[in-house]
Structures are given as C-alpha cells and as structure tokens.
Amino acid sequence: MCQWCQEHGDRDHKWYERVENYMFTKIFPDEAGQEKAKNEMRATFSQTEWRYSDPEFIRNEEFLRDRSSSGFGSQIITREEMLRVVRLADEAAKREDSIMVVGHCPCRLVLEGVRDYVCIGFGMPVTMSMEVGYGRLPRGGLTEHGGADWAQLRKDLRKGVKVPLKLEEAEQLIDEWEQRGLWHIVMSRGRLPLIEAICNCERRYCTYWMNRFRSGVDEYVLKGHFVARVDPTTCVRCGECVAKCQFGAIHYSATSDNVDIDATLCMGCGLCHAACPNDAIDMVPREEIPIARNLW
C-alpha cells in the first residue's frame, strides 16, 4: 500500500478510487459554501505560474519537503485507472454541483513556453490551478502554438466563462494523450486527500517529477500501483515499448534477443502496455512483485 492509500484510502479502495476524495464538501465540510474560503483557495493562474517558475521554490529541497507535508501529492496511474478516475470525478461533480474543465499545464508553460491543454481539473469552483480552464479545445487542437484566437479566449476567460468538460470528451482526450505518449498522474495541489486534477505529462515538463528526481522529494509523485511485466513468449521484439518508456526501465538485449523491464525503475504508467501490439506486456499489481513491493 502506498502512503496515500494508507492515509486516505480504505480497505477495498485506493485513495483515488473513493468518490469522497473528489468532493470538497465531504473533506472540508466547514469551509464549504463560504465564499471567502473559496476565494482564498482560488489562487489566480498567474500566481500559480509564478510559484512554479520560482527557482527558490523548485530548487529548495527543504521548502519542497515542507510543501509536500502540507498536502501536495500525486501518483502515477494507468490509462484504465484514469478512465475510472474521470468517471468518479464526474459523479462527484454531479453530486456537488461543480464542473470538470480542461486546462493547460502550468509546468509546461514555464518550462517550455507553450500552452498545452493536457490537464483536467475537477471540482472547478474550488480548484486552484484551473482558472484558465476550458471545456472545449481551441480550434480542435491540443496545443496552442499560433495563438491567433487566444486573445479572444483570454478575454472570455477573464469574464468568467467556463465551459464544462463532458465525460465523453474527457475519455476521448485521454485516448489522444495516451497516443501522444504522455503518462498520467492524479494529483492534489495542497489539500490532500482532495483530488483536484489529472495531469498528462512528459518527464521533461513535469515539475512534480523534478521535485522527485532532481530535488529528491519523493512524496511529490509516487510510483503507480502496477508494474509492467513482459511475456517473452508472445513478445516479437518490435521495440514499441522501448520507444514509449520515459523512465529508462525497458532495455533490449541484443545478445539474448530479449526485452527486459526493470521492476525497480518501472513507474507503472502503463504506456508500454498500451503500445504493445501483441499484448505481451501485463500490468501486474505492485504487491505481487517482491522487489518492487515497497518502492513507491
């Protein structure tokens, strides 16, 4: 069991499988409905960008540890889990009268200078990061490169226009992101166990990833509940999985003509499983692999 499941899950459910963890009113019953509390939580998007891009913030290990213990946390999940997460979030949104939106990735904005619509925010009235959120994608594209109608978009957003994201649209988007080779994390941004967003990211652009692997604060992004395992009898050594893995866990050995997956390096994102044309890669629960059982 991972740290978040021990603290926020129950016997049968992982922490992101409980619908209560998506509902602000359940987790913070005292604050719910108070406009002041909501406003305090809704840091504007530029403030979020600011915090993420602050070298003092992203380089300072003590500061990061402080923040992670104050309720920042995330975990890598597979595509199947992500579909379940979106369904749960949709249900919570209906019960709670909030909406889901797709927003752009703040890490990607500060590290690459591109607004890339790869995040889904839940419980919109109380979600911090997704002030610039849109249920529809600008001009049917995921990435805003040219930005011709972006000025209008921003004007609309300043007026407070928010277009809810439908469940079917969310599922479509998840497929697109999977094909682009982005791994998924489910995250809370400072108020664990309230799940506030899903991110789809690459190693290069993920601030949480950097917090873990460059600054050494592991709690920011935990490894997933599954580990990839290859079946050498059905594997045809096409190399699709090696191309997808961003964590360096998959290696091809030319001498033995084998594909090895290192369970200690596998983060459990499931990209190799989705990419494999022969279904030779299974996602096995982490508990079943002794060497990876306690690696989170």
Next chain:
Amino acid sequence: MYQSSKSEFVEIILDDNSSKGIGHNGIEITIDRNRCNYSQYDPTGCKKCLQICPVGVFNTRPIEKRDFSIPPKDRVDPTQWIILATWTDWCNGCRACVDTCPKGAITIQFGDKRLAP
C-alpha cells in the same frame, strides 16, 4: 538510469541587464536581457532555448517587483516575463542554446571553456 540525486544549489543573480545562473560545479549561464526579447504574450515570441535544451536548463517566469511595500500577491507583473537558467548545474555543454539563440544572448562558462556565440 535514474537516481534520486540532489543537485547543488544554484545562485541566480538577476539585474536589469542580465540573468545569471551560477552552479557550484563551475557552470555559469548568462542571459543578456537586452538582447533576449522573450515575451509570453507574443505568440510568435522566440522560445528556442527553452525548447532545444536537452536537459531543460531554462525556465520562464514573470518578473517580481522588488518593492516590499507592495503586498506579495501584487508584486508579480504577469505581462513581463524573463528566461532564467534555473537548472544550471545540469548543463552538459552541448552549446545548442548558444547556437540556436537568434540574438546571441546566451553565454556559458562551462568549466574552463567559454561557450559564446
């Protein structure tokens, strides 16, 4: 292979003319702010160094006003952005950013070597 490694502290010196990241492993990346015309709100704006760097040394951020009589949340001007070399010590000296910058704004002191346009 990935290991959880802590990078050394990088000092960032920012003044009106340049932003300079000083790593403790002998790497210094200086960006001339007079030459770099990066702007987040210009869609055709140049962000070549951000995109070309193989280890992701650079990041962007809005400029903070150093006037402490202003409350913290108003100190940021979201229309004025700059590029910083935050992960200076991860630089591998490939000089891709130096060569790609159209204004020649980036200079790197890479140990004994000086990488300049």
